[in-house]
Amino acid sequence: MSALSTIRTHPEELKRAIETRNKPYPDVDELVRLDTECRRMAGEVNALRATRNERGRALAEAKKKGGSAADEGVARELALLRDSIAEQEEALQSLEEKRDALVLLMPQVPHASVPVGRDARDNVVVREVASTVATIAHPKPHFVIGPELNIIDTERGAKVAGEGFYFLVGDGARLEMALVNFMRESHRQRGYTEVLPPILVSRDSMVGTGQLPKFAEDSYNTVLDDLWLIPTAEVPLTNLYRDEVLLGTDLPLKVMGFTPCFRREAGGHGVETRGIARVHQFNKVELVQFSHPEKSYEQLELLLADAEAIVKALGLRYRILNLCTGDLPDKAAKCYDIELWAPGAERWLEVSSVSNFEDYQSYRAGIRFRDQQSAKPEFVHTLNGSGTALARLMIAVVETWQTSEGAIEIPPVLRPAFGGQERLAPTRLVGERELGRGRRGWTAG
RNA sequence: GCUGAGGUAGCCUAGCCUGGGAAGGCGCCAGCCUUGAAAGCUGGUGGCGGCGACGCCUCGGGAGUUCAAAUCUCCCCCUCAGCGCCA
Structure with a gap:
């Protein structure tokens, strides 16, 4: 069950899981509220877009038969509709971003065979x-x-x-x-x-x-x-x-x-x-x-x-x-x-x-x-x-x-x-640091 | 890094110039036909929401113009070819 669908279908399970992890995580109720609001707004935006598409297609048809003053009015009306759609979309987008940021911070639900413990x-x-x-x-x-x-x-x-x-x-x-x-x-x-x-x-x-x-x-x-x-x-x-x-x-x-x-x-x-x-x-x-x-x-x-x-x-x-x-x-x-x-x-x-x-x-x-x-x-x-x-x-x-x-x-x-060697050989390349001044360079391993 | 050509559904391709429901083929799935299979024929085959009719989104990504963008403009990413550089 992916994070977002767990939040939708089993919020209580997620809550319990978070408690046993004994660390702070984002509030599940807040997340559920955000997600519900997102879906409600998405529905509204959806309906507005349906209207825009339908009227737009009708306008195209009318233009094909020759434009008129009435068509200009429709175009002006659609311009207003466009602006309110843009406004709603922006609000929806920022809400979704907020929701998704919280989802990414949510932990996985521990398996039943995981012992419950503090640390x-x-x-x-x-x-x-x-x-x-x-x-x-x-x-x-x-x-x-x-x-x-x-x-x-x-x-x-x-x-x-x-x-x-x-x-x-x-x-x-x-x-x-x-x-x-x-x-x-x-x-x-x-x-x-x-x-x-x-x-x-x-x-x-x-x-x-x-x-x-x-x-x-x-x-x-x-x-x-x-x-x-x-x-x-x-x-x-x-x-x-x-x-x-x-x-x-x-x-x-x-x-x-x-x-x-x-x-x-x-x-x-x-x-x-x-x-x-x-x-x-x-x-x-x-x-x-x-x-x-x-x-x-x-x-x-x-x-x-x-x-x-x-x-x-x-x-x-x-x-x-x-x-x-x-x-x-x-x-x-x-x-x-x-x-x-x-x-x-x-x-x-x-x-x-x-x-x-x-x-x-x-x-x-x-x-x-x-x-x-x-x-x-x-x-x-x-x-x-x-x-x-x-x-x-x-x-x-x-x-x-x-x-x-x-x-x-x-x-x-x-x-x-x-190559069959049985023991690690000491490294032979060393300097004054290991040997002291006066005995520079290579030594016998 | 420079120049050019490209990026469209699982894959291949049309549409772009001239803005107005993304067409076709392959593959795959289902049905018909068949003893069985193939061929053939019919339908289906991106995502989200909805029990559903249906609606919305999606043409590499983002921004802009427009009543309306795969299509026009700008920025970015990636692929290929040539050139340059290079372990």
């Missing part, structure tokens, strides 16, 4: 899975071992781009790309079509997936062209089929895409941001599905399994949360988070959000499907899941696969990408 503390752990790696007692956090091995360089990242940016170097970069390629191949085998999308998108696309208008301050944009740097590949992948009608027999459509993601993360500083757990740019493999509404919750479970397969194959400790109503994003009807355990930093890291948006996005982006040629197009359900986010995945790998000698073992599934 993140009420999220429900669906399951927790232990690491299959023999982890050492006290592994170093990535922000210690990363610089030691010279595979993660946040200082130079800050120098070049500012706080929240970093370089991956040498085997650090190789590890990231090996993880990316492992994930791409895994998802390809699970039936996803790979796309390499634009990472700058138009304002319309950002509205289509719900990043705008509400979360403008979370994203970077270009002033001259009003293009936006994607915060997630969800934006271009979901907008792939914007304003299109899909074939019911093609559903579910499954696409994946690897992109960098850009987030301003305004206001997030402190212990939690040390290292690369919370950065302005990171890479991610994203999964998106366009589903038949009746199948979308089955698909959600399959999508979760697709994302889960990655962290499982890497032997990492993880848990899956069912987000409660108070923590659920506006656009989601249901959302699972996959969190990885980082044994060095000793904290859980969110690496994947697996969500069913139902028709929240398809309504905004105009993505529909038709079951039969004759049937009316309906909105698809869109789902997406990170499959998964790098940087944080990198943290968990680097901390979980540490040896007591201070090395990092390469997970077996990634070794083919390293």
Whole structure:
């Protein structure tokens, strides 16, 4: 049920849903009142236009037979009618704009299986899975071992781009790309079509997936062209089929895409941001599905399994949360988070959000499907899941696969990408900064 | 970036000069015919409102002229071709 028709048919359900979300939203009653008024006015304008069209056609007929003074009178009369139509149309338009702006701020109705709760503390752990790696007692956090091995360089990242940016170097970069390629191949085998999308998108696309208008301050944009740097590949992948009608027999459509993601993360500083757990740019493999509404919750479970397969194959400790109503994003009807355990930093890291948006996005982006040629197009359900986010995945790998000698073992599934190499090699290119004056240039690895 | 040609319903196309209910074809759907199918014939096939007869909106988007705009004027977007620039 799309936002506007939910407002018309189930305002009470929407009201209850909003209450469980425990955040402020526009007043439903006000919205219903606005919508009713819009429809009443539309009817009036409609009737006026009918009169204008009818009289106008009669005038054309009369003119064909030769004009007269009477026709001039009709024309003057119609000019007045035109002005009052214009006036009414203007009023209607501003009312509709007001209504539509409110509709865009309305959240999705949570699914019945979503636990009711006030905030993140009420999220429900669906399951927790232990690491299959023999982890050492006290592994170093990535922000210690990363610089030691010279595979993660946040200082130079800050120098070049500012706080929240970093370089991956040498085997650090190789590890990231090996993880990316492992994930791409895994998802390809699970039936996803790979796309390499634009990472700058138009304002319309950002509205289509719900990043705008509400979360403008979370994203970077270009002033001259009003293009936006994607915060997630969800934006271009979901907008792939914007304003299109899909074939019911093609559903579910499954696409994946690897992109960098850009987030301003305004206001997030402190212990939690040390290292690369919370950065302005990171890479991610994203999964998106366009589903038949009746199948979308089955698909959600399959999508979760697709994302889960990655962290499982890497032997990492993880848990899956069912987000409660108070923590659920506006656009989601249901959302699972996959969190990885980082044994060095000793904290859980969110690496994947697996969500069913139902028709929240398809309504905004105009993505529909038709079951039969004759049937009316309906909105698809869109789902997406990170499959998964790098940087944080990198943290968990680097901390979980540490040896007591201070090395990092390469997970077996990634070794083919390293030509069979078993451990990450420290990077050898360093300067005075690391070595001190007098020992410049290359050192033996 | 410059010059030119274009953008009409799912697709293809007419209408634009000369303003007055968007025509036709393909595809698709339904019906007739048929043992079945094809062919053929008939009808339907953008969106919104209404139980409905019906009405309104829609010709890439917006603004303007006009009683009336697919059609005339202006601005913008996109596609194609040529030229320029370029990883």
